[in-house]
Amino acid sequence: MSDGSSGEGAKGAAPSRRKDARRNKEALLDAAAAVFVTSGVDAPVRDIAAAAGVGVGTIYRHFPTRADLIIAVYRHQVDACAEAGPALLAGGATPHAALGEWVALFVDFLVTKHGLAAVLHSDEAGFDALHAYFLDRLVPVCGQLLEAARAAGEIRSDIDAYALMRGIGNLCIGAESDPRYDARRLVELLIAGLRSPRHPLTGR
Amino acid sequence: MSDGSSGEGAKGAAPSRRKDARRNKEALLDAAAAVFVTSGVDAPVRDIAAAAGVGVGTIYRHFPTRADLIIAVYRHQVDACAEAGPALLAGGATPHAALGEWVALFVDFLVTKHGLAAVLHSDEAGFDALHAYFLDRLVPVCGQLLEAARAAGEIRSDIDAYALMRGIGNLCIGAESDPRYDARRLVELLIAGLRSPRHPLTGR
DNA sequence: GCCAAAGCGGAACGTCGTTCCGTATGGTTC
DNA sequence: GAACCATACGGAACGACGTTCCGCTTTGGC
CATH class of the missing domain: 1.10.10 (Arc Repressor Mutant, subunit A)
Known part of the structure; x- marks a missing residue:
């Protein structure tokens, strides 16, 4: 920056x-x-x-800040993930399926990086850059997939990419150290919850 | 202990x-x-x-450990939350609705405690007791609600209470300091994703 | 070979969790 | 009321850590 x-x-x-x-x-x-x-x-x-x-x-x-170092180490992988988004959207079956696959990609990345997810959410000063990098890079991609799925009528429309990405990131926290906790599964459920524009939870 | x-x-x-x-x-x-x-x-x-x-x-x-202090401070509220579970199940409409309400209660509790959710997942030594207390107290309640919903055929059956509670806890991390991030909403989506025993993500 | 600038190492400082021990205090016994 | 001792207290001391700073070394142009 x-x-x-x-x-x-x-x-x-x-x-x-x-x-x-x-x-x-x-x-x-x-x-x-x-x-x-x-x-x-x-x-x-x-x-x-x-x-x-x-x-x-x-x-x-x-690397003035630890965040700079982390970014530098993982930049390539994050970029690759970001670039996989449009590809999946073009090649995949439905937009919602593409979203699911892309998210799985991201989760795989996060879960294999010991503690990355935990630090990614941290609001401690100095990690803003890390935060910003991930968000800048991935939120637009997520937004694009979300938009496509929305256009196809596959998902409810009132969720934004930023919140979703943060939620996914959060769900990945601690996944690497607890065999009883399956982050992938939970993220799948979250994505599944996006589906069906019928009615949310309250039946109105 | x-x-x-x-x-x-x-x-x-x-x-x-x-x-x-x-x-x-x-x-x-x-x-x-x-x-x-x-x-x-x-x-x-x-x-x-x-x-x-x-x-x-x-x-x-x-309080030999910070966890002990935190537990002592919040014990009453956690207990109240645990006790609300069966009550909601008895009084509510469907088990799935009761689950949703109970989870909302828990999320409200977590979100208003600055940093609690973050520390709750932390695997740093010394927080085991905190971890254990929340889990011991709340997982059985969650399991009961889940079981009831399962018995009523409202949800898919292959999710266990432990993972779900951890996921909910994780989703609450950072919710208090970021107005763009709505933990309540995401948890709702997650619970919604539990629904319908039809097919998960893969259409098989 | 010489010299400034660029870069380096690690000592030093502040913060934090945690331990430890000399001292103060509450309760009990006479 | 006085004396005694186990209990509990306060805060200094220690170690780990992030971060800054400065005297010394290296580099590369002349």
């Missing part, structure tokens, strides 16, 4: 920085990914620094 | 302890309730101690 993220997207060019700086950033990314797997996304900063063989200062220089 | 919680349930008799000890415990309970409202259930221990006018050591003596 704040720093110069203008270029960066192209081939392999990020020549503005010194070589060792780029190398350290890379090492940090790799180390963080590894540590996240074993200790969860809220692993101590020092652990990540140690795993990368750098000092803690170096982490904060490259 | 550990200390002598044997009596305590009766009138006002808990004479085994010293007078000041009882007074402090009471002050702590009141202070905690007040602080929880303003700063959430994960307010710093020192704040609670200060609000009660005692030292931190006193908190830990009376």
